[in-house]
Amino acid sequence: xxxxxxxxxxxxxxxxxxxxxxxxxxxxxxxxxxxxxxxxxxxxxxxxxxxxxxxxxxxxxxxxxxxxxxxxxxxxxxxxxxxxxxxxxxxxxxxxxxxxxxxxxxxxxxxxxxxxxxxxxxxxxxxxxxxxxxxxxxxxxxxxxxxxxxxxxxxxxxxxxxxxxxxxxxxxxxxxxxxxxxxxxxxxxxxxxxxxxxxxxxxxxxxxxxxxxxxxxxxxxxxxxxxxxxxxxxxxxxxxxxxxxxxxxxxxxxxxxxxxxxxxxxxxxxxxxxxxxxxxxxxxxxxxxxxxxxxxxxxxxxxxxxxx
Numbered sequence: 001x002x003x004x005x006x007x008x009x010x011x012x013x014x015x016x017x018x019x020x021x022x023x024x025x026x027x028x029x030x031x032x033x034x035x036x037x038x039x040x041x042x043x044x045x046x047x048x049x050x051x052x053x054x055x056x057x058x059x060x061x062x063x064x065x066x067x068x069x070x071x072x073x074x075x076x077x078x079x080x081x082x083x084x085x086x087x088x089x090x091x092x093x094x095x096x097x098x099x100x101x102x103x104x105x106x107x108x109x110x111x112x113x114x115x116x117x118x119x120x121x122x123x124x125x126x127x128x129x130x131x132x133x134x135x136x137x138x139x140x141x142x143x144x145x146x147x148x149x150x151x152x153x154x155x156x157x158x159x160x161x162x163x164x165x166x167x168x169x170x171x172x173x174x175x176x177x178x179x180x181x182x183x184x185x186x187x188x189x190x191x192x193x194x195x196x197x198x199x200x201x202x203x204x205x206x207x208x209x210x211x212x213x214x215x216x217x218x219x220x221x222x223x224x225x226x227x228x229x230x231x232x233x234x235x236x237x238x239x240x241x242x243x244x245x246x247x248x249x250x251x252x253x254x255x256x257x258x259x260x261x262x263x264x265x266x267x268x269x270x271x272x273x274x275x276x277x278x279x280x281x282x283x284x285x286x287x288x289x290x291x292x293x294x295x296x297x298x299x300x301x302x303x304x305x306x307x308x
Contacts, residue, residue, distance in 0.1 A: 001303060004164040005187035008132060009065050009091065009112065012036030013299050015177075016114075016135070016166060017291075018191025019043075019069020019093055020143065020277070022266040023202055026054045028291065030061030031199035035292035038091060039066045045074045048083055055087045065090045067114075072097030085109040093135060096144060098122070103129040114166065116189075118146025123157045123165075131163060135189050138169030142192050142230050142279040145169075145220065151183070158184030172281040174301020181306060190298075192279035197291040205269030206276055209234070213282035222258070225251045232276040236261075 005014040015037035017029065021044035029039030039062070041054050051068070058066050068089050070080050073096040081102045084092055092106060095116040099106075106113050112132040117123045123134045136157040138150025146153075150169040158165045167180035168189035180188050194200060195210045209232045219233045221240040231237040240257065243249025249257065258275060265274030 001299060003186035005133060005166065008164070009038060011038060011065060013295055014166070014187030015295060015299070016040060016067075016093070016168075016187065016189040017194050018141075018168070018189055019067075019095070020191050020195075021045075021071065022262050023195070023200065024069065025201060026057040026061060027201055028194065028197060028199045029066050030058050031197065031291040032194065032295070033058075033062045033064040033066045035295045036064075037295055040069045040091075040093060041066070043068055043070045043074065043076065043080045045071070045076055048076060048079045051076075051080060052083060052087065055083075055089060067091030067093055067112075069093045069095065070099070071095050072099055081105070084111060098125065100125070100129050103131070116168070117157065118148060118153070120153075120156050120160045123161050127161045127163050133164040133166060133187075134161065135166040135168050136185070137189070138167075139230075140170030140280040141168055142218075142282075143277045145228055145230050150180075154180065154183040154185055170279060170281045172279075172284045172298075174298045174303075174305060176281070177298055177302035178305040181302070192281050193285050193294060194291060195278060196285050196288045197294060198288060199291050202266050203269030205271065206265055206274075207288060209276050210278055210282050210285050211288060213278065213285070215283035218278060218280045218282060222254060225254055229275065229277060230279060232278045232282065234271055234274075234276060236272060236274065237276075 003014045013036040017032040017039050019040040019042045021042045024042035032039035091112045093114050107130045114133045115126045116135040136154045139145045154167045164186040166187040167185035171188050172193040217233045222228050261275035264270040265276045
């Protein structure tokens with residue numbers, strides 16, 4: 001399946017693994033890259049020494065292109081922006097802000113910059129700044145979300161820019177990939193399905209929650225803080241949603257309660273205090289399997305559908 005994305009990055013399949021904080025590390029990223037996609041290491045708010053080690057480990061595990069996701073609102077963003085240049089990381093994706101002030105340095109270093117965008121306006125701004133492509137992410141995705149759905153956002157972004165568009169949010173199989181291509185995308189980003197990859201290092205409790213999820217088992221919390229997040233529906237996330245709705249938890253209290261909650265989910269499988277982020281598509285994830293097997297399966301289905 002050849003698109004401008006596969007040609008731009010020298011990859012077999014136009015698929016990115018989502019840059020999920022505390023989840024996307026070198027083992028998973030290398031597995032996805034070795035399978036022909038683009039694996040990502042999540043910068044999050046992690047220490048720079050740890051991220052340098054993850055980048056170098058990924059280089060040991062794969063000779064294929066991989067990338068780093070930079071959350072621009074994180075306190076480590078400035079240092080990480082320089083680290084990816086120093087370590088000659090081939091691809092950067094960005095989220096939670098405008099990477100404009102870093103673009104010149106990255107482009108001069110030959111890094112392919114592919115920002116995640118929730119709107120047409122930001123997509124156009126990123127194109128003007130020199131982005132190689134954009135990831136149009138719909139509200140169906142896990143973690144921090146915008147309001148536009150993937151179905152609505154992707155074709156509008158495709159119409160607005162000349163650079164390639166990657167679709168994200170609510171994609172877990174070949175049907176989602178084929179649909180994204182019909183909307184004008186030239187690649188996809190997938191996060192939630194890779195939570196069930198054998199190479200994904202999350203706690204077994206987290207992995208099983210995703211595999212067992214039904215279509216109604218995701219919930220959005222934190223809209224009143226300005227940072228809405230989609231989670232697996234648990235007692236903890238339902239308590240947050242209830243407190244948000246009835247005013248018994250203030251925005252400041254919400255931020256305190258959720259501080260470190262993703263780490264507690266990923267590392268400890270803590271159902272009482274953990275935020276198990278996932279997309280609305282979790283109900284379609286039925287089994288744990290190798291990342292490479294997932295990719296081969298999804299693209300075989302997509303090519304069959306598109307070949308009709």
